[in-house]
Amino acid sequence: MALHSQLNQYQQRVEDKLAQRLSHNSIQASLQEAMRYSVFNGGKRVRPVLVYMVNQALGGQLEDADCVACAIEALHSYSLVHDDLPAMDDDDLRRGKPTCHIAFDHATAILAGDALQCIAFEWLSQTHPTLSTQQQLSAIKVLAHCAGDSGMVAGQAFDLANVGNTLTLDQLQQMHAHKTGALINAAIELGSLTVTKVVPQDTRDALIAYGDAIGLAFQVQDDILDVLGDTETLGKPQGSDIDANKPTYPSLLGIDGAQQKLAQLHQQAISALEPLGESAQPLRDLADFIVERRN
Numbered sequence: 001m002a003l004h005s006q007l008n009q010y011q012q013r014v015e016d017k018l019a020q021r022l023s024h025n026s027i028q029a030s031l032q033e034a035m036r037y038s039v040f041n042g043g044k045r046v047r048p049v050l051v052y053m054v055n056q057a058l059g060g061q062l063e064d065a066d067c068v069a070c071a072i073e074a075l076h077s078y079s080l081v082h083d084d085l086p087a088m089d090d091d092d093l094r095r096g097k098p099t100c101h102i103a104f105d106h107a108t109a110i111l112a113g114d115a116l117q118c119i120a121f122e123w124l125s126q127t128h129p130t131l132s133t134q135q136q137l138s139a140i141k142v143l144a145h146c147a148g149d150s151g152m153v154a155g156q157a158f159d160l161a162n163v164g165n166t167l168t169l170d171q172l173q174q175m176h177a178h179k180t181g182a183l184i185n186a187a188i189e190l191g192s193l194t195v196t197k198v199v200p201q202d203t204r205d206a207l208i209a210y211g212d213a214i215g216l217a218f219q220v221q222d223d224i225l226d227v228l229g230d231t232e233t234l235g236k237p238q239g240s241d242i243d244a245n246k247p248t249y250p251s252l253l254g255i256d257g258a259q260q261k262l263a264q265l266h267q268q269a270i271s272a273l274e275p276l277g278e279s280a281q282p283l284r285d286l287a288d289f290i291v292e293r294r295n
Contacts, residue, residue, distance in 0.1 A: 003285035007049060013062070014048040014069045015040065021070055021123060034104045034112035035119075039077045042095040046218070046290070047072045047187040053286060054191025054207060057279045058199055064130050065194040068139055071120040072187055075147055078116035079156075079183075081109050088160060117147075130196065139193050146186035155179025159246065167247045173216065175247070180222075181215025206275045213269035214287050220262045221291055223248040227255060229294065266291045 018039055026032045048069035055065040084091040084099040085106065092102050101109035124140050131139075145151060155178030167175070188211040192199050227250050249258040269287040273280040 003282065003289060006053075006282055006285075007289070010049045010052045010069075011045045013052070013066070014045055014073060017066045017070050018073060021119075030104060030108055031111055031115060034100055034108045035116055037103060038081050038100050038112055038116065039074065041097055043073075043077070044293075045073060046286075047076055047183060049286065050184065050187035050211075050283075051191040051194070053282045054188050055194045057276060057283060058192060058195045058203070059197065059279075060191075060195035061130070064128075064196075065191060067123050067126065067128060067131075068143075068190040068194055071123045071139075071143060072183065072190060074116045074123070075120040075143060076183060078113040078120070079147070079152060081113035081116070083156065085109060088156070131194065135193050139190055142186055142189045142193070146182040146189075151178055151182030151186075152180075155182065162247055164245045165247065167252065169252060172247055172249065172252060176216055176219040177212070180219040181212060184215035184218065185211040187211075202275060206272050209272035210269050210283060210287075213265045213272060214290050217262055217265035217269065217287070218290050220249050220258055220265065221293065223250055224255065224258050224262065225294065226250075262291055 022032070022036055022039065024032075051065050051069040051072060052062060055062065080094060081100045083089050084094055085101055091099055093099060097103070099109075100112060104112070120143065121140060124136060124143065128136060147153065149157075155175050158175045159179055162171075162175070185208060188207050192204060192207060226248065249261060253261060266287055270284055273283055276283075
């Protein structure tokens, strides 16, 4: 199946499942409206797509991956709502639309993010017809670890603390390995937890090496697009990282150096998948998509 068709299939699948799971009402309608606004705002769904692709590469069933695909997208959406707030990145646009705190208000955005984070773990903990209790507990642990002060939140804190500072290449890489890469790797680990058979350690290691590479590649390409992209295509103000004096790969390596780094990471991702053979071809195609995307 061509990547475009497969992406559409998985994106539509997770959106349908999210719509079902977010169809309940609340005593405060604006909270639910803000949650749905933040989840259904045109995201590429890279993390749930990774969950589904890993599930399929390991011989799993898609229906066993639905709960974790929805959970990681809900948690990712919460992180974007909070990142956009004035106290953090202070962004007015997200994917070409007003950010949650602009469309609603600051308090509603904070609460919508809080609720999306909580509901992600609620979904992971619900009774599942196929996955074992141990698999569910492992999934909760993986997502919590990769999202918290050992992962995404730590990366964001480091990023905010170093606005205007000059970082070493190693510091920049560590920041993005936490801020972006941790949740990418969580998607891969979660995908491997949705299959009922035992996954060999060397296969897990290959997938994690792939995740390390594409997680960093995703951020490098984001940094490059902030310089070379345009606001209409990006869906957010072009040059916002430059204006905020944030440490980026182009600011440290120059555009040519950043593009060379991106090519190196792309090759690392492809090479990491060699032990998985043809079953990992969709993951190779996704690596191509990540480094070639324009928004």
